[in-house]
Amino acid sequence: MQGISFRRSSVAGLPAGSGSALPALLLVGLFFIMPVVALLLRSVTDPEPGLQNYATLFGSGTYVRVFLNTFLVASVVTAVTILVAFPVAWMLAIMPPAMGSIVFGIIVLSMWTNLLTRTYAWMVLLQRTGVINRALMGLGIIHEPLPLINNLAGVTIGMVYIMLPFMILPLVGTLRAIDPMTLRAAALCGASPFEAFRRILLPLSLPGVAAGGLMVFVMSLGYFVTPALLGGTSNMMLAEMIAQTVQSLLNWGLGSAAAFVLLVVTMALYAIQLRLVGARRAGGGI
Amino acid sequence: MTRSFLSIRALRKTFGAFVAVHDVTIDVPKGEFLTFLGPSGSGKSTTLYAIAGFQDPSSGDVLLEDMSLLSVPSHKRNIGMVFQRYTLFPHLSVAENIAFPLRVRRRPDAEIKRKVADMLALVRLENFADRHPGALSGGQQQRVALARALAYDPPILLMDEPLSALDKKLRQEIQAEIRRIHRETGVTILYVTHDQEEALHLSDRIALFREGRIEQIGTGEDLYLRPASEFVAGFIGNSNFLPAEHLQTARGASTIRLADGSIVTGIKTTTSFGQGQRVRLMVRPEAFRLAPGATSAALAVEIIDTAFFGDRRRVMARTAAGDEIDVRPASDAEGADSATTSGKRIFFDPGSAFLFPA
Numbered sequence: 001m002q003g004i005s006f007r008r009s010s011v012a013g014l015p016a017g018s019g020s021a022l023p024a025l026l027l028v029g030l031f032f033i034m035p036v037v038a039l040l041l042r043s044v045t046d047p048e049p050g051l052q053n054y055a056t057l058f059g060s061g062t063y064v065r066v067f068l069n070t071f072l073v074a075s076v077v078t079a080v081t082i083l084v085a086f087p088v089a090w091m092l093a094i095m096p097p098a099m100g101s102i103v104f105g106i107i108v109l110s111m112w113t114n115l116l117t118r119t120y121a122w123m124v125l126l127q128r129t130g131v132i133n134r135a136l137m138g139l140g141i142i143h144e145p146l147p148l149i150n151n152l153a154g155v156t157i158g159m160v161y162i163m164l165p166f167m168i169l170p171l172v173g174t175l176r177a178i179d180p181m182t183l184r185a186a187a188l189c190g191a192s193p194f195e196a197f198r199r200i201l202l203p204l205s206l207p208g209v210a211a212g213g214l215m216v217f218v219m220s221l222g223y224f225v226t227p228a229l230l231g232g233t234s235n236m237m238l239a240e241m242i243a244q245t246v247q248s249l250l251n252w253g254l255g256s257a258a259a260f261v262l263l264v265v266t267m268a269l270y271a272i273q274l275r276l277v278g279a280r281r282a283g284g285g286i
Numbered sequence: 287m288t289r290s291f292l293s294i295r296a297l298r299k300t301f302g303a304f305v306a307v308h309d310v311t312i313d314v315p316k317g318e319f320l321t322f323l324g325p326s327g328s329g330k331s332t333t334l335y336a337i338a339g340f341q342d343p344s345s346g347d348v349l350l351e352d353m354s355l356l357s358v359p360s361h362k363r364n365i366g367m368v369f370q371r372y373t374l375f376p377h378l379s380v381a382e383n384i385a386f387p388l389r390v391r392r393r394p395d396a397e398i399k400r401k402v403a404d405m406l407a408l409v410r411l412e413n414f415a416d417r418h419p420g421a422l423s424g425g426q427q428q429r430v431a432l433a434r435a436l437a438y439d440p441p442i443l444l445m446d447e448p449l450s451a452l453d454k455k456l457r458q459e460i461q462a463e464i465r466r467i468h469r470e471t472g473v474t475i476l477y478v479t480h481d482q483e484e485a486l487h488l489s490d491r492i493a494l495f496r497e498g499r500i501e502q503i504g505t506g507e508d509l510y511l512r513p514a515s516e517f518v519a520g521f522i523g524n525s526n527f528l529p530a531e532h533l534q535t536a537r538g539a540s541t542i543r544l545a546d547g548s549i550v551t552g553i554k555t556t557t558s559f560g561q562g563q564r565v566r567l568m569v570r571p572e573a574f575r576l577a578p579g580a581t582s583a584a585l586a587v588e589i590i591d592t593a594f595f596g597d598r599r600r601v602m603a604r605t606a607a608g609d610e611i612d613v614r615p616a617s618d619a620e621g622a623d624s625a626t627t628s629g630k631r632i633f634f635d636p637g638s639a640f641l642f643p644a
Contacts, residue, residue, distance in 0.1 A: 043437055052332045054289075179371065179373060181369055181371060181373045182373045182374075182375060182376075183361070184338075184369075184373070185369060185373035185374075185375075185434075186338075186375070186386070187339075187359075187360040187361045187364055187368065187388035188360055188361070188366070188367045188435075189386055189390065189411060189434065189435075189438075190359075190361050190362075190364065190387050190391055190438065191361055191386070192361050192388045192390070193361075193386075195361075195390045196361075199375075199386070199389075199390070203377045203378055204375075204376065243424070267614060
């Protein structure tokens with residue numbers, strides 16, 4: 001969990017930087033820069049100075065596989081989250097405001113429920129003898145229980161559920177800013193609902209999709225609880241690997257190196273998004 | 287008799303208990319510029335939206351060349367529309383906005399390119415093809431919207447208060463553009479506005495809406511010079527209304543007694559009034575004279591204020607009964623420069639006045 005709070009503060013810390021913001025800068029220095037520097041130092045000094053930790057990380061098939069799996073899971077989760085969140089966000093955007101805020105409240109309420117509780121709830125629902133498998137078998141739709149847990153499917157379902165609010169939030173903002181008359185104009189111009197979606201609604205909602213997508217992707221990269229409980233041993237994710245390296249193997253240097261790589265990747269992604277959104281704004285209007 | 291091009295038949299639209307449009311029937315010949323004029327909430331926009339397919343009418347029909355449009359979804363109606371707010375696609379350039387209806391119709395690239403160039407020339411925005419809508423002024427955006435709506439040669443162009451977001455000078459400029467484009471393209475235009483000057487300036491015919499019904503339909507001259515009701519007379523142009531009592535009518539000319547007791551004869555009327563019925567006399571501000579004419583009736587007034595407006599003066603007068611009268615004589619008219627006085631008389635030709643039931 002530590003990794004997540006680090007990255008959050010990195011996002012909040014970047015825009016700060018005027019003279020009167022000295023206390024804030026000190027705070028950021030103390031709680032963000034220092035730990036990162038400590039992390040970096042540890043990764044190149046523990047157990048002895050040198051880059052051997054990074055060499056181990058990138059040289060070993062196991063660790064590389066964990067990295068690739070982490071990106072695979074984060075990509076799948078992000079893609080599925082976007083697909084599920086878009087229609088929800090669209091409904092929220094066009095709903096009457098009073099009703100919209102109720103639905104919105106329900107979505108946010110799920111965020112207040114304990115993460116572990118929600119993940120255990122999914123375990124109950126998804127396991128071989130769980131509610132979902134029993135219901136499907138009872139209805140005669142399937143004859144064998146579906147493998148919904150301890151694999152990619154389980155991790156995806158559990159994480160998409162947790163990530164949805166982070167995708168819906170920015171998306172609703174973007175969709176609300178689109179004038180509904182623009183879509184009527186598109187219809188009268190001859191665009192079928194699908195064409196209007198593809199040529200107008202989707203391009204106009206891209207900034208929201210990008211913002212939400214990046215947030216979900218970055219959060220997914222470092223997620224620990226849900227993959228640990230709903231995932232299988234064959235598709236371990238990076239946070240789980242770091243925990244194991246540090247807790248079981250007591251290899252602080254290797255764990256630090258893995259965490260640092262994750263941090264660099266995250267920052268790079270953020271920089272790319274900043275550049276893409278910035279370019280869009282400059283092109284969109286003066 | 288040939289069937290009309292666009293025909294609105296007994297169109298009715300209700301929202302719960304509220305009737306927004308009452309059985310409106312209009313026949314529009316090809317190439318006409320017809321304006322739906324009326325105060326807000328009079329049903330003019332609802333009627334337009336029924337033609338666009340944004341609102342399903344409760345009953346009635348909309349026929350284009352004898353084919354009902356009602357079962358056709360908006361995107362297959364092949365109708366052009368310009369909206370009140372700028373509804374350009376903000377992520378597309380001016381040229382791509384105009385090309386949009388052609389792209390969704392899968393027209394060949396060469397044709398799209400040619401058509402976009404034609405349309406840019408039509409609205410005189412040749413140098414703005416690569417700009418984005420955000421970099422255009424309001425007037426330019428509405429011209430792009432007009433080009434986009436005409437790019438696919440729709441048989442009908444709907445315009446829903448397209449100038450209401452623009453300032454006065456720009457409104458006049460775009461009005462001239464719209465007239466020119468109507469002349470050049472010959473497209474049938476249905477135009478919604480609450481601005482009577484705009485309606486008079488642009489339209490071949492005006493349908494004046496009131497509370498979901500058409501109060502009167504005709505040319506601007508019909509509505510101005512031959513108003514069918516007090517509402518029409520009050521909505522189109524400026525009018526003075528004076529309470530009076532009807533005495534008698536002979537051969538289409540009525541005699542009335544005004545509140546101050548004076549008798550006026552020779553007022554043209556088509557309605558029949560009973561003897562002693564309360565009526566209202568309507569006289570246009572520009573029909574009043576400050577000097578007597580051959581057939582004029584006189585009205586004793588007190589002049590409250592005079593103001594100079596260049597081509598016209600504006601004189602505010604008050605009758606003995608306390609009714610205020612707006613008089614707009616030409617600025618060089620006889621007696622127009624007289625100072626504020628009491629015991630003055632103003633004159634009007636009874637043939638240019640109208641009687642309405644009180």
